[in-house]
Amino acid sequence: MENFVFQNGTKILFGKDEEHQTGIETAAYGKNVLLHFGGGSIKKSGLYDTVVASLKEQDANIVELGGVKPNPSIDLVREGVSLCREHNIDIILAVGGGSVIDSAKAIGIGAYHDGDAWDFFTGDAQVTDCLPIGVVLTIPAAGSETSGGSVITNEEGEYKRAVGHGTMRPAFAILNPVLTYTLPAYQTACGITDMSSHIFERYFTNEKNVDLTDRLCEATLKTIIQQAPLVLEDPENYAARAEIMWAGTIAHNDSLGVGRSEDWASHDIEHEVSGIYDIAHGAGLAIIFPAWMKYVYKHDVNRFAQFANRVWDVEIDLNDLEKTALEGIRKTEEFFSSIGMPVRLSEIDIDEKHFEEMAKKATDRGPLGGFVKLQDEDVKEIYQLAK
Amino acid sequence: MENFVFQNGTKILFGKDEEHQTGIETAAYGKNVLLHFGGGSIKKSGLYDTVVASLKEQDANIVELGGVKPNPSIDLVREGVSLCREHNIDIILAVGGGSVIDSAKAIGIGAYHDGDAWDFFTGDAQVTDCLPIGVVLTIPAAGSETSGGSVITNEEGEYKRAVGHGTMRPAFAILNPVLTYTLPAYQTACGITDMSSHIFERYFTNEKNVDLTDRLCEATLKTIIQQAPLVLEDPENYAARAEIMWAGTIAHNDSLGVGRSEDWASHDIEHEVSGIYDIAHGAGLAIIFPAWMKYVYKHDVNRFAQFANRVWDVEIDLNDLEKTALEGIRKTEEFFSSIGMPVRLSEIDIDEKHFEEMAKKATDRGPLGGFVKLQDEDVKEIYQLAK
Numbered sequence: 001m002e003n004f005v006f007q008n009g010t011k012i013l014f015g016k017d018e019e020h021q022t023g024i025e026t027a028a029y030g031k032n033v034l035l036h037f038g039g040g041s042i043k044k045s046g047l048y049d050t051v052v053a054s055l056k057e058q059d060a061n062i063v064e065l066g067g068v069k070p071n072p073s074i075d076l077v078r079e080g081v082s083l084c085r086e087h088n089i090d091i092i093l094a095v096g097g098g099s100v101i102d103s104a105k106a107i108g109i110g111a112y113h114d115g116d117a118w119d120f121f122t123g124d125a126q127v128t129d130c131l132p133i134g135v136v137l138t139i140p141a142a143g144s145e146t147s148g149g150s151v152i153t154n155e156e157g158e159y160k161r162a163v164g165h166g167t168m169r170p171a172f173a174i175l176n177p178v179l180t181y182t183l184p185a186y187q188t189a190c191g192i193t194d195m196s197s198h199i200f201e202r203y204f205t206n207e208k209n210v211d212l213t214d215r216l217c218e219a220t221l222k223t224i225i226q227q228a229p230l231v232l233e234d235p236e237n238y239a240a241r242a243e244i245m246w247a248g249t250i251a252h253n254d255s256l257g258v259g260r261s262e263d264w265a266s267h268d269i270e271h272e273v274s275g276i277y278d279i280a281h282g283a284g285l286a287i288i289f290p291a292w293m294k295y296v297y298k299h300d301v302n303r304f305a306q307f308a309n310r311v312w313d314v315e316i317d318l319n320d321l322e323k324t325a326l327e328g329i330r331k332t333e334e335f336f337s338s339i340g341m342p343v344r345l346s347e348i349d350i351d352e353k354h355f356e357e358m359a360k361k362a363t364d365r366g367p368l369g370g371f372v373k374l375q376d377e378d379v380k381e382i383y384q385l386a387k
Numbered sequence: 388m389e390n391f392v393f394q395n396g397t398k399i400l401f402g403k404d405e406e407h408q409t410g411i412e413t414a415a416y417g418k419n420v421l422l423h424f425g426g427g428s429i430k431k432s433g434l435y436d437t438v439v440a441s442l443k444e445q446d447a448n449i450v451e452l453g454g455v456k457p458n459p460s461i462d463l464v465r466e467g468v469s470l471c472r473e474h475n476i477d478i479i480l481a482v483g484g485g486s487v488i489d490s491a492k493a494i495g496i497g498a499y500h501d502g503d504a505w506d507f508f509t510g511d512a513q514v515t516d517c518l519p520i521g522v523v524l525t526i527p528a529a530g531s532e533t534s535g536g537s538v539i540t541n542e543e544g545e546y547k548r549a550v551g552h553g554t555m556r557p558a559f560a561i562l563n564p565v566l567t568y569t570l571p572a573y574q575t576a577c578g579i580t581d582m583s584s585h586i587f588e589r590y591f592t593n594e595k596n597v598d599l600t601d602r603l604c605e606a607t608l609k610t611i612i613q614q615a616p617l618v619l620e621d622p623e624n625y626a627a628r629a630e631i632m633w634a635g636t637i638a639h640n641d642s643l644g645v646g647r648s649e650d651w652a653s654h655d656i657e658h659e660v661s662g663i664y665d666i667a668h669g670a671g672l673a674i675i676f677p678a679w680m681k682y683v684y685k686h687d688v689n690r691f692a693q694f695a696n697r698v699w700d701v702e703i704d705l706n707d708l709e710k711t712a713l714e715g716i717r718k719t720e721e722f723f724s725s726i727g728m729p730v731r732l733s734e735i736d737i738d739e740k741h742f743e744e745m746a747k748k749a750t751d752r753g754p755l756g757g758f759v760k761l762q763d764e765d766v767k768e769i770y771q772l773a774k
Binding site: 003005006008009010011014018208211212223227239243 | 392602634646
């Protein structure tokens with residue numbers, strides 16, 4: 001186990017009706033609230049009204065900024081930064097999924113920076129502080145509700161980049177599984193894929209003595225695999241929605257990655273796909289992850305065999321560990337397919353036209369991956385395997 | 388899953404040499420440090436010198452209070468409270484195991500209370516605030532390094548009582564597995580029993596839909612069971628010491644208990660034993676827990692069968708789930724015995740003389756337990772089963 005520092009102080013309020021606490025939680029940080037959200041879905045569902053009423057009960061001054069889209073854009077972040085300065089914002093309240101939360105975090109750091117907020121994503125500026133972020137989560141997927149990371153897209157140049165810092169972890173996050181009842185099946189499945197990927201990215205490590213975190217990863221994955229068909233079958237199954245929602249947070253609160261190197265190559269490889277083509281991040285991951293696994297499993301057949309055995313209940317064939325490993329990868333792909341995800345680029349009409357360009361962009365800040373180092377040539381091979 | 392609020396912001400610094408960070412971490416809270424510890428072991432090991440040097444590097448003003456004993460006493464807490472007032476203490480640094488940390492927390496809340504610190508433990512005063520607590524952990528067991536709880540003994544009356552509050556969670560905790568190399572086998576095993584018990588207490592719940600936390604509990608228990616013989620066989624096995632140390636924290640950082648009722652009866656039942664007889668808490672638990680399991684398992688045979696199967700790899704006998712359940716209890720007892728713990732009161736020369744008195748004291752603030760409610764009669768039966 002490697003040395004590590006771990007701290008995640010986000011206050012979680014989990015369960016039915018907890019969104020009524022929004023005003024009280026927000027008030028602890030000040031009166032001036034930037035209410036940040038996406039499209040019209042929170043207005044249609046009534047969540048917008050509940051949140052605004054809760055804020056007004058605490059006499060909050062609300063400044064609104066809606067319009068966050070999937071793959072949130074730096075342009076809206078810039079608008080948010082201006083609003084924060086103009087209205088002396090004390091806390092940014094993100095009501096939505098990972099895109100809204102990521103956008104809020106980027107605004108939160110931008111508010112402390114004299115230059116352009118994109119500077120953080122190019123590495124030209126370093127994060128030192130962030131406005132407090134509150135969250136009312138509507139999509140269990142990205143885990144951004146307790147993470148210190150943010151992924152933003154610069155449409156000019158089609159770049160998608162990540163930044164992370166401890167100060168960017170939300171101050172509080174409200175998770176009511178009932179708010180996820182209206183999520184369409186496809187979006188639910190994208191979320192399930194995203195959270196599974198967050199665990200894979202921590203699981204495939206070169207560190208040998210990480211037994212507890214291995215088992216915690218496996219426990220979370222097994223839960224996701226077991227509960228996924230239940231939420232898809234009955235979107236109003238509270239128990240299953242709750243398991244999935246909590247799993248999404250656990251998957252990305254950093255507790256599953258302590259003491260080990262991680263491998264975020266697949267996320268980066270996918271980001272180039274959803275950066276160019278307007279597909280959901282989760283759907284992209286369902287395609288890229290099995291391809292990545294097929295490309296790298298020989299690097300540590302034992303670990304892939306353990307994955308197959310402990311996560312997918314594949315019996316270990318001691319005479320053919322490679323077969324065991326491959327069966328785990330096959331089951332991963334089969335699972336994504338069973339919940340309605342594409343598992344090949346061709347299924348979503350992406351051909352090899354941009355493979356070279358995407359591979360170059362993905363690696364333009366150096367080789368990817370902590371488990372296996374990947375150059376642009378390797379990334380291109382992975383796109384080929386995902387065809 | 389029940390609604391819950393979860394927040395644990397303790398900063399963990401884990402790994403080799405991390406104790407050299409003590410001064411820097413402490414300095415964030417102020418110059419005046421109450422250095423709290425137990426007997427001479429930290430002086431013998433050199434840890435005392437390292438910590439003092441690290442504090443002095445940051446120009447800390449150190450006030451010392453050593454002498455914490457197992458089952459820490461309210462008398463020393465009172466002394467600590469006086470020192471905090473006299474020296475205007477900014478942070479209490481606990482260097483040691485659960486007893487030292489618990490004592491530090493009791494001092495930390497006492498410093499904010501005009502009356503006697505014991506008032507918190509009788510319920511006559513409510514915790515509102517606590518001085519910041521820093522920890523350098525030497526014994527993985529109690530999980531007090533990130534918990535908000537403290538257990539203190541009032542020798543006058545032989546009472547052992549617990550208090551908990553969010554403000555009592557340590558600000559930071561330094562965990563270096565190397566510092567546990569010198570722990571004697573018996574104390575190592577007591578710690579392993581204590582952390583296992585913390586998981587049992589959360590695992591046996593009446594809440595039905597808690598699949599993820601069930602699996603996280605099982606993952607942590609499996610790790611403890613697997614690593615325990617390794618640390619006992621080779622006390623300087625860094626990897627195994629690290630797994631056990633981290634498991635002790637995970638077991639009691641409250642993440643394994645979210646969304647479910649817990650059952651702390653066994654801890655309370657044991658507290659009366661170690662309150663009267665001077666035995667280690669862990670050894671007491673190795674005796675009481677199997678007896679408690681035998682007394683309550685019929686309340687939910689399925690849960691005990693799941694425990695047997697997922698934690699102890701007992702094959703499920705669908706024609707005789709009770710047999711499966713009992714085999715899990717037998718394996719639990721066998722495990723404690725295998726690591727050198729007593730599993731009967733008679734092994735440590737305790738007879739039934741005080742059973743009635745202990746049972747009455749354990750329940751004097753009402754019946755015990757969230758899984759099965761226990762009156763004094765039931766507690767007496769459990770002492771009988773533990774004879």
